[in-house]
Amino acid sequence: MELRQMYGTLTRLRLRLPVVHQSSCRKCAGSPVAVAKEPEIKIPTRIERGPTDILRALSNTVQRDYTAAHYKYHDDPFLIPSSNIGKRTFALAKESGKKAAHWIMAQNAELFNANSADPVIPAFLPKAVFTEESKVAESDLLLAISNAQVEEALQIYEIMKKQGLDLSLETRQSLLEFLCFFNSEETLPEEYIEERWFTQFQKKESRQKKSWRDSGLAQTLFDSIKEEVQEGPQLNRAKCALLRGMAKYCQADRGWEMYQTMRNASEPIDVDTYNQIFKLVGFVRDTAEKRIALVEEMLREMNANRVMPNIGTLNSILDMITSSAGLSITKTFAARLVAEFKLLGVKPSLASYYHLLNIYSRERGPKSGILEEVLSILEKEGPLKVQDPKDTFFFLSAMDICRNHLEDPALAKRVHKLLHAHNNYDFIGDTYKESIYYRLFFSLLVKLEPLEDFMKIYNKYVPNIYIPEPSNMEDIVRSIDLHGAYEMLPQIWSDLVTFDQWNRENLVITWFSAAVKANAVAPFESMSTQEQDKKQLYIAIEPEDSQHSLANAFCQAAEQFSQKIESQPKRFTNKISWSGINLGNCMILAVRANKYKFALTLLRQMEKEFTGGPPSVESLRIFMHRAVKEEDINSAVKCIVFACETGFAEAAMLADELKQAVALNDIQLSKINSALGIF
Numbered sequence: 001m002e003l004r005q006m007y008g009t010l011t012r013l014r015l016r017l018p019v020v021h022q023s024s025c026r027k028c029a030g031s032p033v034a035v036a037k038e039p040e041i042k043i044p045t046r047i048e049r050g051p052t053d054i055l056r057a058l059s060n061t062v063q064r065d066y067t068a069a070h071y072k073y074h075d076d077p078f079l080i081p082s083s084n085i086g087k088r089t090f091a092l093a094k095e096s097g098k099k100a101a102h103w104i105m106a107q108n109a110e111l112f113n114a115n116s117a118d119p120v121i122p123a124f125l126p127k128a129v130f131t132e133e134s135k136v137a138e139s140d141l142l143l144a145i146s147n148a149q150v151e152e153a154l155q156i157y158e159i160m161k162k163q164g165l166d167l168s169l170e171t172r173q174s175l176l177e178f179l180c181f182f183n184s185e186e187t188l189p190e191e192y193i194e195e196r197w198f199t200q201f202q203k204k205e206s207r208q209k210k211s212w213r214d215s216g217l218a219q220t221l222f223d224s225i226k227e228e229v230q231e232g233p234q235l236n237r238a239k240c241a242l243l244r245g246m247a248k249y250c251q252a253d254r255g256w257e258m259y260q261t262m263r264n265a266s267e268p269i270d271v272d273t274y275n276q277i278f279k280l281v282g283f284v285r286d287t288a289e290k291r292i293a294l295v296e297e298m299l300r301e302m303n304a305n306r307v308m309p310n311i312g313t314l315n316s317i318l319d320m321i322t323s324s325a326g327l328s329i330t331k332t333f334a335a336r337l338v339a340e341f342k343l344l345g346v347k348p349s350l351a352s353y354y355h356l357l358n359i360y361s362r363e364r365g366p367k368s369g370i371l372e373e374v375l376s377i378l379e380k381e382g383p384l385k386v387q388d389p390k391d392t393f394f395f396l397s398a399m400d401i402c403r404n405h406l407e408d409p410a411l412a413k414r415v416h417k418l419l420h421a422h423n424n425y426d427f428i429g430d431t432y433k434e435s436i437y438y439r440l441f442f443s444l445l446v447k448l449e450p451l452e453d454f455m456k457i458y459n460k461y462v463p464n465i466y467i468p469e470p471s472n473m474e475d476i477v478r479s480i481d482l483h484g485a486y487e488m489l490p491q492i493w494s495d496l497v498t499f500d501q502w503n504r505e506n507l508v509i510t511w512f513s514a515a516v517k518a519n520a521v522a523p524f525e526s527m528s529t530q531e532q533d534k535k536q537l538y539i540a541i542e543p544e545d546s547q548h549s550l551a552n553a554f555c556q557a558a559e560q561f562s563q564k565i566e567s568q569p570k571r572f573t574n575k576i577s578w579s580g581i582n583l584g585n586c587m588i589l590a591v592r593a594n595k596y597k598f599a600l601t602l603l604r605q606m607e608k609e610f611t612g613g614p615p616s617v618e619s620l621r622i623f624m625h626r627a628v629k630e631e632d633i634n635s636a637v638k639c640i641v642f643a644c645e646t647g648f649a650e651a652a653m654l655a656d657e658l659k660q661a662v663a664l665n666d667i668q669l670s671k672i673n674s675a676l677g678i679f
Contacts, residue, residue: 180245392429555593584615
C-alpha cells in the first residue's frame, strides 16, 4: 500500500497532475473536491542534439583566458614556447609523435588486436593493409571513398582489376566523382590538425595553374562508363563529374570544349558543375566586358534550363571577376549580381564579402565605405556559418583594408570585435593568416592610437595569442620614443629576448637609440649653446636619482646583449656582430649606470672590430670625460686616438677638451699629436 501511494506521489510530481482530496464528511463522501488546475505544460518539439553539444554549451560559459597558453602546450612555464619558431616546433614535434605512433601501429598491427570499446572506435584500430593476394570486395572500395582515403581507394581498385572483379556502374560513378574532387592526390588526414594549421599558408590564394591529370584513372573510368552507357542520366552524371574536375584543376581548354559540346547537345548540367565552369571564364575571355557578357549569357542559360543557383554560384562569379577589380563596370556588375541573388534568397557568405572587398577597395584606389556597410550587416546576423573555403580570407582582407586603405583604427576594432564574437575565431584560417592579421592590427594601432591604449591590447594578446614580428616591435619602440614613455623600454627588451629577436640588428639599434634618448634634457632658452652641452654632458655622466634605476635597467640590457653576442655558436646561421652604432649607444648606457669597466670593454671592442658605421662622436666624448673622472687618462687618450683613426673631424676638439680637463705627460701628448698629425 505504501509503495502504491509513493508511486502515485512521484507520478503526480512528474506529470504535475492536480491533487484530489477525499472529504472526511459523510455527506460529501464519494464527492471529491478538486484543487484549481495548474496551467497546461506544452512540451516543445524535440531538438536533435550532437554528441558534443553539452560540452560546447559548458565551454560557452567560460571565457578565454588570455594569460594562459594554448591547451596544446604543457602547462609549465619552463616548457611553454615563447617564440613563433618555438610554437611551431613544439606543435609539429607533438604531432610527429602521433605520426610515429600511427606508424608503429601500422607496422605491428597484430599487436593491437585488443578492442574493449563498445561501440567500436575505428580510429583506434590499425588500418587494413592490402596486397595483391588480399581478398577485397566492392564494400572495401566504398569504405575507402567514404573515409576520403585516396591511396587506399586506388590500391583496392587495382587489386580488384587484377583479380578480374567487376564493379557496379554506381560504384564506378562514385569513384569517378571521388577522384575528380581530389585529382587522384592523397590529402592530409583530419587528425593532423597542427600540420594543417602550420602548412596551409603554403597554398597560395592566387589563381592556380593547370594541375589536372589528363590521362589519369578518372579519364579511364569515364571511358569505361561511356562505353557501357551510350546515353542517359548515368552518362550525364559522369560527364558532369569529369567536367567539374577539369574546371576545378584549371584544365581550361578541354573543360571548356566539353562544356560547349554538352551545351550544343542540350544535355543537362547541374548547379555544382556550373559553379566550376564559371571559373573557366577568366581563361577563355581576356577583357572584363567580354567576361561579364559571357557570365550573363550563362546565367540566362541556367534560368532557361531551370537550374537554381546557390551561394557557390555567386562566389564563383565574384571570384572570377576579381581579376578585373577596380574597373567601374566590374563594380556595377558585382553590385547588381549580389542584389539579384538576394532576390533569389541567396545571402552572401563571408567569401562573397571578401570578393566584394577586393573589387571595391584597392590600396591605391579611391577610398570605399563598403567595409563599414558589410560590418553593419554581419554584426546583426549573430554567429557566422561556414559556406565556402574562402570564408577564412574575410577577416584578413578586412584588417588589411583598415590598415593600408582606410587607416581607420575604430573600424579595425569593429573587425576585431566581430572576429572574437561567438565562435567566429574559427574563420581566422591558419597560422599564416593569423600572424598577418595581428601584424596589421598592431601596426595600425601603434601608429594611430594613444600609447597607453595600445599597450593594454599588447599586454592582453602578447605572448600567448600573438608574438609580434620584428617590424612590429620596431614600430612599438619608435612609438615609445615618440611619446617619451621610456619606462616601457625594459619590458620591450625583456620581450625581445624572450621572443628570440635580440639578433635583429635594426631592431636592436632602434631600441638602444631610444634608450640613449631617455636621459636627454630639453634645451633651455636662457642657456647658451655651450651651457646646454655642459648640462647634457653632466647628465650623461651623472644621471639624476629619478633616472638612475632606469639607467641601470638599460645597462643590464646592454650587458645581456654583449653576453649573447659572445656566446653565439661559431656556425650560427643568424649570427650578429657588434655594430659601431650599438657599441656607441651601449657605451653611453654603461657610463650613465656607473659601469665603467663595461664601458672600457666596449672601447676595446671598438679598437678590435665592428661592423657598419662607426660609433657617434658623442659616445666617445662621454666616455672620455668619464675616464678623466676615473683618473684613467690612458683610456681617454686611446679614445682620442680611435677617433683620429676612424676619421672624425671632431677629434681635435676632443683633444683640446682633454688637455683642458687634465695635465698630460709627454708620452700621452706624443700619442695624441701623432694621431692628429702634429709634429
